[in-house]
Amino acid sequence: xxxxxxxxxxxxxxxxxxxxxxxxxxxxxxxxxxxxxxxxxxxxxxxxxxxxxxxxxxxxxxxxxxxxxxxxxxxxxxxxxxxxxxxxxxxxxxxxxxxxxxxxxxxxxxxxxxxxxxxxxxxxxxxxxxxxxxxxxxxxxxxxxxxxxxxxxxxxxxxxxxxxxxxxxxxxxxxxxxxxxxxxxxxxxxxxxxxxxxxxxxxxxxxxxxxxxxxxxxxxxxxxxxxxxxxxxxxxxxxxxxxxxxxxxxxxxxxxxxxxxxxxxxxxxxxxxxxxxxxxxxxxxxxxxxxxxxxxxxxxxxxxxxxxxxxxxxxxxxxxxxxxxxxxxxxxxxxxxxxxxxxxxxxxxxxxxxx
Numbered sequence: 001x002x003x004x005x006x007x008x009x010x011x012x013x014x015x016x017x018x019x020x021x022x023x024x025x026x027x028x029x030x031x032x033x034x035x036x037x038x039x040x041x042x043x044x045x046x047x048x049x050x051x052x053x054x055x056x057x058x059x060x061x062x063x064x065x066x067x068x069x070x071x072x073x074x075x076x077x078x079x080x081x082x083x084x085x086x087x088x089x090x091x092x093x094x095x096x097x098x099x100x101x102x103x104x105x106x107x108x109x110x111x112x113x114x115x116x117x118x119x120x121x122x123x124x125x126x127x128x129x130x131x132x133x134x135x136x137x138x139x140x141x142x143x144x145x146x147x148x149x150x151x152x153x154x155x156x157x158x159x160x161x162x163x164x165x166x167x168x169x170x171x172x173x174x175x176x177x178x179x180x181x182x183x184x185x186x187x188x189x190x191x192x193x194x195x196x197x198x199x200x201x202x203x204x205x206x207x208x209x210x211x212x213x214x215x216x217x218x219x220x221x222x223x224x225x226x227x228x229x230x231x232x233x234x235x236x237x238x239x240x241x242x243x244x245x246x247x248x249x250x251x252x253x254x255x256x257x258x259x260x261x262x263x264x265x266x267x268x269x270x271x272x273x274x275x276x277x278x279x280x281x282x283x284x285x286x287x288x289x290x291x292x293x294x295x296x297x298x299x300x301x302x303x304x305x306x307x308x309x310x311x312x313x314x315x316x317x318x319x320x321x322x323x324x325x326x327x328x329x330x331x332x333x334x335x336x337x338x339x340x341x342x343x344x345x346x347x348x349x350x351x352x353x354x355x
Contacts, residue, residue, distance in 0.1 A: 005031040010068035021279045023049045025232040036209040038223035046232040047212045051178045055093050056085045091121040094169035098181040100161035104153040110164050111149035117171045136167040159190035180212045216259045231287035238313035248315035250292045257333040294327050
């Protein structure tokens with residue numbers, strides 16, 4: 001599949017009274033047409049900052065893209081002027097944010113909020129835009145769209161508001177949809193409906209999705225590939241099967257160990273000790289070393305490169321060096337990995353192969 005987006009050596013900083021916060025430090029990845037790439041990691045790992053930079057939504061000041069390229073449709077978005085970026089944002093690249101109530105204008109009818117992008121980017125007349133808005137509400141599964149188009153956000157439930165936000169994001173048939181933890185604020189039943197809706201919409205529109213989450217259970221159900229972020233860097237990237245069944249980075253082991261499964265293995269959930277580093281002063285060497293019980297002496301001195309595991313699987317850990325000791329994931333993590341087939345990772349990968 002062809003790449004629709006390429007991010008190369010992206011660095012993003014925020015200037016604060018305490019100094020420069022190096023939020024993203026050399027992130028590189030690509031996104032293929034029609035695929036879902038999940039970006040996972042703890043809070044503060046740089047997931048949202050990275051993806052907001054793709055739509056140039058980093059407030060400046062204090063934020064700034066220090067260096068790197070964001071290549072889309074023959075353009076480097078990192079260097080585009082704001083006027084040119086406005087023609088892309090919402091039209092070719094749309095974002096679904098975590099909290100629908102902060103994404104919707106409480107003083108505007110939802111129909112007008114959907115129609116806004118259609119009139120601006122698609123040059124539709126008001127009547128055409130209204131007809132399309134009704135179709136979009138039908139697409140996202142909102143009942144009685146003809147009547148509800150004239151209602152305000154407070155007249156909808158949380159799950160319904162998130163469907164409206166998805167309809168707004170889909171209005172201009174974007175090539176890339178960025179979903180920034182779109183189900184975190186919802187209960188598990190509504191969460192499952194929204195995830196199923198997004199998968200269904202992707203099949204119909206052939207859009208590419210970047211899905212940001214800290215919930216690996218969600219990843220198993222929606223992703224084709226997974227990028228694991230820590231301290232502003234991607235530390236492991238691979239297909240969903242490679243990350244769930246053959247993880248190589250100790251941080252990925254920790255994330256998997258902290259995830260409950262449907263299998264009753266008798267193991268307690270594993271907590272990763274310590275906390276993420278202060279990005280005002282990123283540590284020397286491997287940023288995860290202070291929390292890594294398998295850290296080697298070299299981890300304290302040198303940052304590991306990305307080692308190739310397969311053509312699609314890479315991990316930044318010195319444990320993959322030819323002279324490193326043979327270290328396997330802890331037994332509870334190995335047992336938990338065997339239970340992930342019940343979370344849907346298997347069925348998701350097969351669905352991805354059929355796509």
